[in-house]
Amino acid sequence: MRVSTSSSYAYLGPEGTFTEAALLQVPGAESARRVPASTVGAALDAVRSGSVDAAMVPIENSVEGGVSATLDAIAVGAPLRILREELVPITFVLAVRPGTALEAVRRIGTHGHAWAQCRNWVDANVRDAEYFPTSSTAAAAYGLVDGDGSYDAAICSPLVAGRLGLTVLATDIGDVTDAVTRFVLVGRPDALPPRTGADKTTLVIPLPEDHPGALMQILDQFAARGVNLSRIESRPTGQFLGDYFFSVDADGHVEDARVADALKGLHRISPGLRFLGSYARADRRTPAVERHTSDDAFGAADAWLGDILEGR
């Protein structure tokens, strides 16, 4: 799909999550239809069914969870394609209803991951506060407005706090400053996003046989073509113990000759692999390409071999 202002998007909700913040970074998304989904699977199903054009879901290190769920949900079922990735700074605020003072905070609502990351601040500043779990940081904020008073403060994103008119008592209360989470926009197979020179290709590759060297054989398809990997993860297939697939991010676009060649090599040894998309890197980092893996080198080799086959 072409990302345009007329698009409609699902995202891991509710409104005000970091995932919605990631979606709002997509050009045109602010004025598009945006549909919160309760799970990553539901968001992807909305894409598969055609009820939306694409879905924004967390893919790495999310404080909102859903990472394994995302990898596994893309790996099976009707084919999907990653269209772009977004990096979102993760900063937490302590938000209250207007009028509540820090001293009055007794119970704090938030998601478990956010709670874990803000424990040090809480221990130092609202020592006796109890934890009240919510299904997301955004849900905690909404609960302050709509809820039954189960808690009197929320740890949430600045986005949702501002949107709901909550009072922010403290900002940047997470342990990790400069934390960044990665999200991906997922659509249906269609024309590929254009090659930018700083791209990433995501693949799911079943391990053809389980023996020492089988993984090497897979990785050699990348290394032999000078294609760097920025992420690799083995995942049990769930069928029985000992069977794995690999989820990897490779530097480059499938329209780069070296990446195309690596993918063909992978298809030969593991024909069940799944191409999940080539798309621009959010960090715009350009990979170093050696001469012998450049498009020119591939073109020259093709021409040379063509001459031989024609008897020249």
Next chain:
Amino acid sequence: MRVSTSSSYAYLGPEGTFTEAALLQVPGAESARRVPASTVGAALDAVRSGSVDAAMVPIENSVEGGVSATLDAIAVGAPLRILREELVPITFVLAVRPGTALEAVRRIGTHGHAWAQCRNWVDANVRDAEYFPTSSTAAAAYGLVDGDGSYDAAICSPLVAGRLGLTVLATDIGDVTDAVTRFVLVGRPDALPPRTGADKTTLVIPLPEDHPGALMQILDQFAARGVNLSRIESRPTGQFLGDYFFSVDADGHVEDARVADALKGLHRISPGLRFLGSYARADRRTPAVERHTSDDAFGAADAWLGDILEGR
């Protein structure tokens, strides 16, 4: 540490979690002191400080989360060692206070992961039920007994339902039958668990340089010695984008010559690697060892080279 009846253990709590179920599988743990911890980090800190002998924490696919947390928490800080692993079947039940009928269930408390895995059953059987998030499945069960009536049923483990005298309205309500989750018992460095012939070695290996082939060089240390990997995961170091370490499980025990040799090779190319333990595999699977990677082959090669160095 030697696991004995006099030991004391921390575990990711509260009481009644699948993690406690994993701990109870350890011989002698039933009669030992067992201390619930609110996070994986807290459980491991209790080991580091010496207040307990070991801690049971989830390491893979847990419905109780904590997986990345476990990997990252072991990877840094004072050295820890994995002493054994446990596989626990993950089965969910729908539990209520005695006297509650299925028709009366309006809100269901549980952890988000468990909710996701039981949605199909809920949609088919208690269609209109709302979700009430709790910090763990066990917390949901406790909330039924102690709580303020925010929800009237819990999705939890059979262990905690039985322990609290709750009524089980339905069993095996998760989507995935035969789901199994892996837990590890973590202690302080001490004499290694004995080699059993069906062992696993866990390592954390920083990527020495980020270029195509650097990962291959690491994996070749295993492949060249016929050592299979059953898990690999790249993890960002958190320091800055683009820096990675690898968390891997390798077949075999560090007292196997092929594993020892692979570890020495890894140390040479990535001296910052961390040995997290050699321990018996929970599934008792014995790896196929080729003649040329057997202890005998290593012994014969050492003897042969010794002769050469002495001029024979």
Next chain:
Amino acid sequence: MRVSTSSSYAYLGPEGTFTEAALLQVPGAESARRVPASTVGAALDAVRSGSVDAAMVPIENSVEGGVSATLDAIAVGAPLRILREELVPITFVLAVRPGTALEAVRRIGTHGHAWAQCRNWVDANVRDAEYFPTSSTAAAAYGLVDGDGSYDAAICSPLVAGRLGLTVLATDIGDVTDAVTRFVLVGRPDALPPRTGADKTTLVIPLPEDHPGALMQILDQFAARGVNLSRIESRPTGQFLGDYFFSVDADGHVEDARVADALKGLHRISPGLRFLGSYARADRRTPAVERHTSDDAFGAADAWLGDILEGR
């Protein structure tokens, strides 16, 4: 060139060498024009200049030498192509002028390599015989007929002994029974010999850089495509010490997809490589081809990637 009855051939002479015997194994060569050349270089130059269609020269283990000369002479200069290979059994006879008895043999003429291989027989049967060097085994036989009586017996091939009407006093006098030497027929670039399923491809590959791993990178182009090597030899380039090229024979024909792909990979890392021909193996051995390196696997991978690039 198409090998036909109207062809003309050069060969490492003089008449009656094992090389001529190899040439006579080529269909139609018996009735073709056959031109002896004094050196391998002269035979190949006759091809390059167009004065003959092809030349038969020794390529491996020859008792007539010329092996390094052949490899080096093909590696440089105007391009040549190996069209076929021939295996010739190497059996030596002791030949004399009619009427000479074994007891009368005082001096034996032959090529140094043949002398070395027949020393045991000579020591046991004509103990006091002296060695008289000749430039080839055939030259020794001719010398008996034309010569000045410098020696009274020749160690030579059965072919030349029979052709000159010499008396054979003993057969199979070499140390190595079943010795076989390999020869190649060399022509100018033209349509490739047809793929037979039991083929060989010969290449000259300059080492792009001299460091550990550079040779591995070259050989990986073959191994990664399941292409076996039946010969490898490093040769100094002669320009300065430490610079090498590799001369290799690979199993398969350049029209096999796996070989074509390996050659393209080689061209990318060492663009100066030289293709010396794909031709039927003299021993007719068919290589085992794994599914993932078959033409079918290459075709399926191409089709799969084509779909991706077109957005399907």
Next chain:
Amino acid sequence: MRVSTSSSYAYLGPEGTFTEAALLQVPGAESARRVPASTVGAALDAVRSGSVDAAMVPIENSVEGGVSATLDAIAVGAPLRILREELVPITFVLAVRPGTALEAVRRIGTHGHAWAQCRNWVDANVRDAEYFPTSSTAAAAYGLVDGDGSYDAAICSPLVAGRLGLTVLATDIGDVTDAVTRFVLVGRPDALPPRTGADKTTLVIPLPEDHPGALMQILDQFAARGVNLSRIESRPTGQFLGDYFFSVDADGHVEDARVADALKGLHRISPGLRFLGSYARADRRTPAVERHTSDDAFGAADAWLGDILEGR
């Protein structure tokens, strides 16, 4: 053996060969007993039987042949060790008996390899001269003094021309200026030559199985330890077609940790390998050793693993 002034040496004779020139480069050889042998095999047998301490034989590119013979002869039979290598500049002179003018030269005696290398000079300067083969260049020179007048000039080394008092009509008449040939001094197994930092290790390695990847597995033992190869040659075992061994020269001394480790790896996969010696390189080139393959890195890895095995 320790090379000393009291040593006795065999060499590929007769007196005055380039091989004797190589031997005379060995400190103390000039005053030692020097025994010419008629073949490489005979020279090596003299070492095996103990009748001499060591033998100098050609190993690469020799104009006097014997290269394959040397490789094969060292590869089998009672173990031998290469003790040092010598590089000898190969320069040819045209020598005659005193009083013979260039115009009077009708026939030229020399070894076939030397004849091939001087053909251009001969064609330009003594155009009508015929070739008279001799068993070595030195034999050609001796033949001028002792012979029956079969030829009136010899192409030989400056050494033998000077020693026999022949008149040199032209020097440096070979095509290749700066040609260098390599020779090795071979003894019986004894204390290793000392490590100099610029050493070479020669090995004979049977191919354990004939499949794509078997050669890679062998070479990976070197590459994985950063050990460069300066020569590799596959040689048929002679038993039947398709069985090979490899003759290689590796940079470094067996007392270098990286070389020792590579040799142990080779022994595990091909226990029939033969160690032919570690000795100083004639060209004194020091290999670049990366940190991770240094003795220090090996020592640090051993210490690190030792700690783990002892429970630290």
